[in-house]
Amino acid sequence: MSLPPFGSLRLRFMLAIGLWVMIGILGIWFTATQVFTRHIEQAYHEELEVHVRELARLTELDENGAPYLVRPLSDPRYEEPLSGFYWEVAVRGHPPLKSESMIRGELDQRVAHSPQIVHRIESGPTGPAITYGMIEPGPAGELVHIVIATDQRELDEDITAFTRELSVWLGTLALLLMATGLALVLFGLKPLDRLAAAINAVRGGKARVLAGTYPSEIAPLVNDLNAYIDQTGQLVDRARVQAGNLAHSLRTPLAVITDEAERMAEEPASRISAQVLLDQTQRMQQQIDYQLARARLVAAPRLPGERAELPQVLLPVLRAMERLHPDKRFSLRGFDDPVELPADPVNLTELLSILLDNAGKWAERDVTVTLHREADSVTLAISDDGPGLTEEQMTQAFAIGSRFDPAKPGSGLGLAMARDLAAALDADLALERRETGLAAVIRMELTSGTA
Missing domain, CATH: 1.10.287 (Helix Hairpins)
Structure with missing residues (x-):
C-alpha cells in the first residue's frame, strides 16, 4: 500500500494516530520500568536488611571469641559457590567467618562501622555488589562486624528481563494499535473514496448523478451536488x-x-x-x-455525463461536407477503434463542422482527418492541401471577421467561433503549417475512466 499524498486526511489521521500511540507506549514503558525498578530495588534492600538482622541473631562467639553460626541462614543461595549472595562475620584477632558461597575474595568490612544498618555498592567476589553492614557488641565488649552482599548483576538482570519482556509486549500492542487505527482510517474514509469515484464517473461521462449510498454526514453533500447538477x-x-x-x-x-x-x-x-x-x-x-x-x-458548459464517440460524431459531418464540397475528397486516418471523449456532442459536432468546412473551402483536392491517441489525450488534425497561411496570417486567423480571400464564401467568424467552442470543450485548438498545406489541430485530455 502506497503512502497517502501529503496533505491528505488519511496521512493526517495516520500521523496523529502514530504520534499518540508512540507517546502513549513510550509513556507506559518509561513509567512501568521506573516503577518496577524502584519496586525491585526496594525489595532487594528490604531482603538484604532482613538477612543482615538474621545473620546478627545467628552469630555467636565461642570461648576464644571466634565467631560461629548457630545454624545456616534461611536462604540457601548463600550456600552455593559464587552464587552472588555472600556474607561475612569478622571479630578483631580472629579469622573472618564466611558463607559457603564465598569461595574466593572477601567483603569490605568497613561497611560495618555502625550499630545502624548502612549499605553501599562495593566490589564483591563476582563483581559490584550491594553491600549491607552493621556492628554488634560481643559478650566481652568486642565488636562483631556483620556484612552481607548481593551482586548488582542480580538486580540488573531482573530489571533487564522485565524491560525486555515489557518492550516486546508494548511493541506488539503498538503494532496492533497502529493496525487498528489504520483499519479505522481506511474504513472510516471509504465513503469519501466512493464519493471521489462517483465524482470521477460524472466528470468522465460515465454517470449523470452521484450514485451510491453514503453515511449521514456525507449524504446531505451528495444530495446537494446532485441537485446542483440537475x-x-x-x-x-x-x-x-x-x-x-x-x-x-x-x-x-x-x-x-x-x-x-x-x-x-x-x-x-x-x-x-x-x-x-x-x-x-x-x-x-x-x-x-x-x-x-x-x-x-x-x-452551456459541458454537462456531467456527456460523451461523444469518434468517428460516430464525425461521420454525419463528413457526409454533409462531401455534399457541400463535391469536388473535394474527405478521408479518415487512425480511426481503427472507436474513441469516447468527455465532450458535448453538439459542441464537438459544431467545431468539426467549422474546421472541415474551412478546410474544404481552401483545399485543392484532399482533406484528411487524422486521429492520434496517447495514454491520456487525443489529438485530432484536420489538414488540407491548400495554399496554407503565412506566419502573419496565422496570428490573425482567430480574430473576428478575419478573411484572407474575399472571393471565398464566409463571414470571417468560423475560426473565432471554433476557438470558443474548443475552449468550451476543454480542448486546445491551434493552426500548424504542414508540407502539403495547413492543419487545424485539436488536443483534448482524457479524464480517468474514459474508454
Whole structure:
C-alpha cells in the first residue's frame, strides 16, 4: 500500500494516530520500568536488611571469641559457590567467618562501622555488589562486624528481563494499535473514496448523478451536488432555447433592413447611403452570430455525463461536407477503434463542422482527418492541401471577421467561433503549417475512466 499524498486526511489521521500511540507506549514503558525498578530495588534492600538482622541473631562467639553460626541462614543461595549472595562475620584477632558461597575474595568490612544498618555498592567476589553492614557488641565488649552482599548483576538482570519482556509486549500492542487505527482510517474514509469515484464517473461521462449510498454526514453533500447538477442541466437547456429565440428575433428584423438597403442601392440617389447600411448590417450580422454563439457557449458548459464517440460524431459531418464540397475528397486516418471523449456532442459536432468546412473551402483536392491517441489525450488534425497561411496570417486567423480571400464564401467568424467552442470543450485548438498545406489541430485530455 502506497503512502497517502501529503496533505491528505488519511496521512493526517495516520500521523496523529502514530504520534499518540508512540507517546502513549513510550509513556507506559518509561513509567512501568521506573516503577518496577524502584519496586525491585526496594525489595532487594528490604531482603538484604532482613538477612543482615538474621545473620546478627545467628552469630555467636565461642570461648576464644571466634565467631560461629548457630545454624545456616534461611536462604540457601548463600550456600552455593559464587552464587552472588555472600556474607561475612569478622571479630578483631580472629579469622573472618564466611558463607559457603564465598569461595574466593572477601567483603569490605568497613561497611560495618555502625550499630545502624548502612549499605553501599562495593566490589564483591563476582563483581559490584550491594553491600549491607552493621556492628554488634560481643559478650566481652568486642565488636562483631556483620556484612552481607548481593551482586548488582542480580538486580540488573531482573530489571533487564522485565524491560525486555515489557518492550516486546508494548511493541506488539503498538503494532496492533497502529493496525487498528489504520483499519479505522481506511474504513472510516471509504465513503469519501466512493464519493471521489462517483465524482470521477460524472466528470468522465460515465454517470449523470452521484450514485451510491453514503453515511449521514456525507449524504446531505451528495444530495446537494446532485441537485446542483440537475439545476445546471435545466439552466443550460433554457439558455439554449433562449439563445435560439434571440437569434431568430434579431435576424428577422436585420434581414428586413438588409432587403430595404439592397432596394435603396438600386436608386442612384441613395446608393452611397445604401452601401453604408449594407456594410453595417453585414457587421451587425457577424457580431450577432458571434456573440450569440459565445452566449450559448457561456450558458452551456459541458454537462456531467456527456460523451461523444469518434468517428460516430464525425461521420454525419463528413457526409454533409462531401455534399457541400463535391469536388473535394474527405478521408479518415487512425480511426481503427472507436474513441469516447468527455465532450458535448453538439459542441464537438459544431467545431468539426467549422474546421472541415474551412478546410474544404481552401483545399485543392484532399482533406484528411487524422486521429492520434496517447495514454491520456487525443489529438485530432484536420489538414488540407491548400495554399496554407503565412506566419502573419496565422496570428490573425482567430480574430473576428478575419478573411484572407474575399472571393471565398464566409463571414470571417468560423475560426473565432471554433476557438470558443474548443475552449468550451476543454480542448486546445491551434493552426500548424504542414508540407502539403495547413492543419487545424485539436488536443483534448482524457479524464480517468474514459474508454
